[in-house]
Amino acid sequence: MTSPLVRAPRKNPVVRTRVPNLPPGMRSRVALGLTAAAAQGRFELQVCRDCGRVQYPPREACCACLSHRLDWRAQDGAGDLVSETTLRHSFELFFRERMPWRLGMIRLDCGPVVVAHLHGDCPAAPARVRVRASLDRAGQAVLIAIPEKDTPNMADDRQLREMTCDPKFRKVLITDAKTALGQALADAVVAAGADLVWAGYAEPWKKSPGFERMASIPQVSLLALDLTNSRAVRDIAGEIGGRVDILINTADYHRNFGIAVRNGIEVARAEMEMNYFGLLRLAQEFAPAMRARAADGQSSAVAWVNLLSIFALSSFPPHGTYSASKAAALSLAQCLRAELASAGVRVINVFPGPIDDEWSQALPPPKIAPGRLAAAIVDALRSGAEDVYPGEVAEDWLTRWRDNPKALERELAAASR
Amino acid sequence: MSDAVLMQLVADLLAGRIRIIDLTQTLSPDFPQIVLPPEMGQAWPFRIEETSRYDERGPAWYWNNFSCSEHTGTHFDAPIHWISGRHLANGSTDTIPCAHFIAPACVLDCTQEAAADADFLLTVDFLRNWERQHGRIPQGAWILMRTDWSKRTDPVAYQNLDETGQHTPGPDTDAVRFLVDDRRVLGFGSEAIGTDAGQAFHLKPPYPCHYYMHGSGRYGLQCLTNLDLLPATGSIVIAAPLKIKQGSGSPLRALALVPAPTGAPSRRPQGTVRKAAKVAKGRAAKKRR
Numbered sequence: 001m002t003s004p005l006v007r008a009p010r011k012n013p014v015v016r017t018r019v020p021n022l023p024p025g026m027r028s029r030v031a032l033g034l035t036a037a038a039a040q041g042r043f044e045l046q047v048c049r050d051c052g053r054v055q056y057p058p059r060e061a062c063c064a065c066l067s068h069r070l071d072w073r074a075q076d077g078a079g080d081l082v083s084e085t086t087l088r089h090s091f092e093l094f095f096r097e098r099m100p101w102r103l104g105m106i107r108l109d110c111g112p113v114v115v116a117h118l119h120g121d122c123p124a125a126p127a128r129v130r131v132r133a134s135l136d137r138a139g140q141a142v143l144i145a146i147p148e149k150d151t152p153n154m155a156d157d158r159q160l161r162e163m164t165c166d167p168k169f170r171k172v173l174i175t176d177a178k179t180a181l182g183q184a185l186a187d188a189v190v191a192a193g194a195d196l197v198w199a200g201y202a203e204p205w206k207k208s209p210g211f212e213r214m215a216s217i218p219q220v221s222l223l224a225l226d227l228t229n230s231r232a233v234r235d236i237a238g239e240i241g242g243r244v245d246i247l248i249n250t251a252d253y254h255r256n257f258g259i260a261v262r263n264g265i266e267v268a269r270a271e272m273e274m275n276y277f278g279l280l281r282l283a284q285e286f287a288p289a290m291r292a293r294a295a296d297g298q299s300s301a302v303a304w305v306n307l308l309s310i311f312a313l314s315s316f317p318p319h320g321t322y323s324a325s326k327a328a329a330l331s332l333a334q335c336l337r338a339e340l341a342s343a344g345v346r347v348i349n350v351f352p353g354p355i356d357d358e359w360s361q362a363l364p365p366p367k368i369a370p371g372r373l374a375a376a377i378v379d380a381l382r383s384g385a386e387d388v389y390p391g392e393v394a395e396d397w398l399t400r401w402r403d404n405p406k407a408l409e410r411e412l413a414a415a416s417r
Numbered sequence: 418m419s420d421a422v423l424m425q426l427v428a429d430l431l432a433g434r435i436r437i438i439d440l441t442q443t444l445s446p447d448f449p450q451i452v453l454p455p456e457m458g459q460a461w462p463f464r465i466e467e468t469s470r471y472d473e474r475g476p477a478w479y480w481n482n483f484s485c486s487e488h489t490g491t492h493f494d495a496p497i498h499w500i501s502g503r504h505l506a507n508g509s510t511d512t513i514p515c516a517h518f519i520a521p522a523c524v525l526d527c528t529q530e531a532a533a534d535a536d537f538l539l540t541v542d543f544l545r546n547w548e549r550q551h552g553r554i555p556q557g558a559w560i561l562m563r564t565d566w567s568k569r570t571d572p573v574a575y576q577n578l579d580e581t582g583q584h585t586p587g588p589d590t591d592a593v594r595f596l597v598d599d600r601r602v603l604g605f606g607s608e609a610i611g612t613d614a615g616q617a618f619h620l621k622p623p624y625p626c627h628y629y630m631h632g633s634g635r636y637g638l639q640c641l642t643n644l645d646l647l648p649a650t651g652s653i654v655i656a657a658p659l660k661i662k663q664g665s666g667s668p669l670r671a672l673a674l675v676p677a678p679t680g681a682p683s684r685r686p687q688g689t690v691r692k693a694a695k696v697a698k699g700r701a702a703k704k705r706r
Contacts, residue, residue, distance in 0.1 A: 205449055205576035229446040230466055255456070266458055 002120055005156040007169050007195070008298040020294035020343045021093035025138030030058045033072050038133035038141035041385035043077050045112065046070040056112035077131035079108040081145060084118055084125050094137070097295075098162065104145050106131055116143035117159055121151040134163045134384025137294075137344035139337075144384075155382055165303035165346055165381040168193030170245035175200045175225060175282065178208040180357060181307070182250045184374035189246075190219045192378050195299070198240060200225035200251070227251045227278030237285035242293065246381065247286055248305040251278050254359040258320035258416060268321035275325040276332060279306065283336050291343035303381055304340060305348045306333045310394045312351060313401050314408050317416035337386070348386050350377055353393025366392045433677055440641045440654070440671040441491040442567065444483075448490055448640075449572040451610050452583065460486035463668075487666040493658035494604075494612065494627070494637030498665040501632030508634060510664030517636070518657035520603045522559040522673065523551070524647045527586060531564035535577055535584040536616055541595045551649045554600040559638070559654045562588070566608035567642035577615065587614030590625040597633045604636030606654075608644060612637040638671060647673055 011017075027035060037044035046055050048062035049069040061068050084104040090096050104118035106129060114131060122129050128148040136142045144163060146154065155166050167189045174189075176182050177199030186197050197220045201211070204224060215222055225236050227249075253274035255267045290301040311323035312330040330349065337347035354360035356367040368391035376390035389398045400408045429435040442448060450462040463485040469475025487510075488494070496502030497509050507513055525547055530537040539562060548554060564586050569575040577584045586609065588596070596602045605612045605626055612626040622628045630637060638656055653674040658667035 203449075205573045205578050206452065207578070226446075228462075229464060231446055264458070270459065 001151055002153040002157045004153045005161075005168055005298070011297060017293065018097070018295040018297070020137075020291075020300075021097060022138040022342070022344050023094040023136050023140075023142070024092060025140050027140050028058070030060055031141075033058055034133060034141040035135070035139075037072060037074070038135050038384060039386045040389070041380070041383050043075050043131065043133040043143075044072040045075050045110070047073040054108075054110040054112060056108075056114050075108070075110050077108065077133075078148075079106040079114075079129060079131055079145075081106050081118070081122060081125045081127045081129045082113070084122075098158075102159065104129070106145050114143050116145040117163075119144065119146040119154070119160055120157045121147045121154060123147070132384075135346065135386055136163050136384070137346075139341050139344075139346065139386070161298075163384050165246060165348075166192070167246060167378065167381055169195050169299045170302070171196040171198070171243050171299070172246045172248060173198040173200065173223075173240070173244045173286075175227060175247070175249045175278075176251040177201060177214060177220075177222075178206075178211055179250065179252070180210065180370040181355065181373055183210050183214040184370040185248060185250065185377060186214050186217060186220055188371075188374040188378045189248075190217055192382070194219060194246075196221060196243075198223045198244070200236075202226035202228075202251075227281055228273050230281050233281045233285050237289070241286050241289040244286060244290060245293075245299055245301050246303045246305070247282070247290070248307075248377065249279060249282060250307045251275075252307055253325075254319070254322050256319050256322070256359060256362065258317050262321075268324070271322050271325035272328065275322075276328040279329050279332055279336075283332070283339075287336065287340060287345075290345050291340060294343040294345050301345055303346045303348055304336065305350060305377055305381070306336075308333065308349050308351050310351045310353045310389065310397045313397065314405060314412055316412055320416075346386055348377075348380050348388060350380070350388045350390065351394055351398070352376075352389075353391050353397065368393070430674075436675050436677050438643050438646045438652075438673040438675055440638075440643050440656075440673055441669070442640050442642050444485070444490045444668060447572065449576050449610065450486065450489055452576065452578065460488050462486075463489050485668060487661065487664055487668070488639070490668045491638075491640040491642070491671055492666050492668045493656055493671075494631065494639065494666045495658065495664060496631040496634050496636070497663070498637070499624075499627045499631035501628045502634065505632075505634050508631075510658040510661045510667050513636075513658070515657070517603060519653060519655050520557055520559055521555060521650075522561050522606075522647065522652045522654045523547075523554050523602075524561045524563050524644055524649050524652070526563050526649070528563060528565045528645075531566065531586040535586065536614060537564075537586040538589040538614055539587065539592045540589055541591050544592055544595060547649075554596070554602060556601040557603050558600075559604055559606055559656075560596055560602050561606040561638070561641065561644055561647065561654075562586070562608070563644035563647075564608050565645060567640070567644070576610070581616070582618070583610075583615030585609035585611070585615035587612065587617055588626050589614075590620055590622070590629075593625045593629045597629045597635060602635065604638065605630055606638035606641050608641050610640060612639055637666075641671060643673075647675055651676060 046058055048067050050067040051065040053062055053064040055063050081104050087101040088099055095101050102118040105115055107113045116131055122145055129145040131143050131145050133141045134144050172189045172194045174182050174185050177186055178201050186199055199220050200223045226232050253271045257267055293301040308330050309326040312326035315323040333349050340347055352368050352373050354363045354367045356369050360367055373390055376388055380388045389395055444463045446463055450460045465481045465483040468480045468482055470479045495510050496505045502508050613624045617624045655672045658669050661667055
């Protein structure tokens with residue numbers, strides 16, 4: 001059984017901070033199919049459309065009948081641990097620094113035999129286990145076998161924690177904690193064991209309901225932060241940038257206009273100023289220190305979360321300028337992900353449908369509740385995912401977009417008539 | 418004659434017999450901007466982005482690009498700012514006669530009233546009482562309402578918002594009409610974020626100071642500071658907005674000239690100017706050699 005994680009002693013300031021080394025990150029284009037599914041928290045394997053064979057590792061053709069008609073299908077990952085080994089030596093720097101390391105061979109019920117990282121709570125072979133696909137620090141899918149049934153403190157497993165971005169004993173910056181979502185997130189990360197939450201707020205003269213309650217949580221520390229103010233972002237980064245382990249950018253400017261229903265560009269500009277340039281300012285000021293601290297002990301800098309919108313994939317014309325700002329933010333978030341990848345800091349993009357707030361008043365349910373969205377973000381931090389589509393609307397739109405982006409464009413255009 | 422007046426003015430400034438008071442708040446990203454319902458168009462706060470700072474973006478020079486509303490920080494309101502003044506000739510920042518940019522000021526001390534009641538409304542009675550003490554308000558003067566509101570350096574206290582909106586002092590409707598029609602003032606200046614009171618939306622008409630002042634071609638000054646350093650009468654305000662084409666207003670550097678209190682020590686060290694002139698002469702002489 002995993003012993004619960006203990007808060008690490010304070011860092012010795014005269015010792016060189018460990019440089020982030022990454023596990024092997026090369027994958028073939030076909031193997032990236034595993035990563036694409038793991039990015040959304042799914043374990044998928046290739047299934048032959050002709051003979052039904054499930055195969056691993058990913059290949060160009062079916063290993064049984066040579067058909068190239070292979071589909072990625074979700075697998076439940078149940079299987080038998082048939083053997084295990086504990087690595088005590090490796091030429092890979094990442095593993096060399098983290099010895100010993102437990103690996104197992106698992107015969108999946110769906111057929112293939114896989115080699116996977118082995119959770120400390122998995123009993124000695126033979127035993128039933130579950131195999132999950134997770135992104136590792138290199139941002140690539142790896143397989144990890146966990147016990148058949150959840151065990152206490154499972155998330156505290158040393159090897160698992162090297163894959164996840166668990167908030168436990170970490171310091172979290174929430175850029176806008178004035179909204180219901182920001183407050184729900186503060187609650188959620190504190191409940192998940194965060195050591196400290198910096199709760200950002202702009203325009204202090206405007207009160208927001210619930211803010212004082214959140215401010216009274218012992219782990220919460222208030223921070224005057226307006227992402228449209230470059231100097232403020234720089235000053236705050238100078239103050240706390242070297243301590244932030246998880247950054248959750250919830251700052252969002254959302255108005256409900258297309259092109260024709262609003263004169264001028266001021267609203268669109270305000271949306272871009274916050275949603276796009278705000279992210280850019282934040283990234284320029286906070287990312288360097290996070291990169292530098294990506295292997296800084298048990299509570300290293302691990303994740304950067306962006307609150308995007310499902311409207312980033314395809315414009316929702318009634319909220320057209322907002323959609324455009326979120327599409328711009330998505331593009332920038334991909335750039336940030338690429339730049340943080342070499343340090344192993346994960347960029348998690350969250351694409352909710354309409355949130356149940358004042359700026360989606362005119363949209364019919366289902367709308368995602370702030371508390372549910374916050375829970376989905378914490379889930380993503382604890383699992384190995386990097387793209388999150390929480391709630392029914394987001395899932396539905398994603399499915400339609402993947403199936404046929406042009407059809408979705410037409411359907412959303414019809415919504416604005 | 419006027420030559421002599423100007424020379425005397427310069428001499429008095431140099432000698433510290435006339436002091437220059439800065440009535441301007443610093444343009445800073447932290448200074449609050451006016452609050453409107455969020456679905457309406459919004460005034461930009463002051464924002465500043467570095468262009469270069471002796472670095473790869475410009476090795477030997479430092480400069481910034483900044484953005485703000487015409488109505489950010491200490492600013493001037495032109496008549497076309499309000500719907501009542503929209504058809505007036507010479508009502509925008511580029512067409513207002515320059516002669517209006519320098520004018521005497523009457524400073525009304527409302528500090529006690531504003532301290533007792535954030536929603537304090539300036540009345541005709543108050544104005545008449547002021548005139549009994551300081552004389553009739555001259556035509557073409559700025560009326561500056563001193564409330565010490567600018568001493569509220571915490572933006573929350575400065576904005577003073579609650580569930581019913583903003584609570585800041587300003588004039589009532591009759592006082593504005595009295596100033597506009599009976600005293601023919603140049604404009605109205607305030608230390609708070611608007612010339613109108615925070616709750617002036619509920620007056621008749623809404624925002625009477627904007628409505629009548631601008632409707633009659635008069636001006637506004639907002640977010641002033643240091644009014645406590647001005648005498649009730651006898652100061653001159655220099656308030657020239659930027660020459661924005663069809664501008665409704667502009668941030669500005671508002672200054673006041675005030676006579677130094679008699680017997681006060683001169684603020685400017687004597688001889689500085691003369692010394693500077695000597696140095697300049699010496700340099701020129703060297704060049705010639």
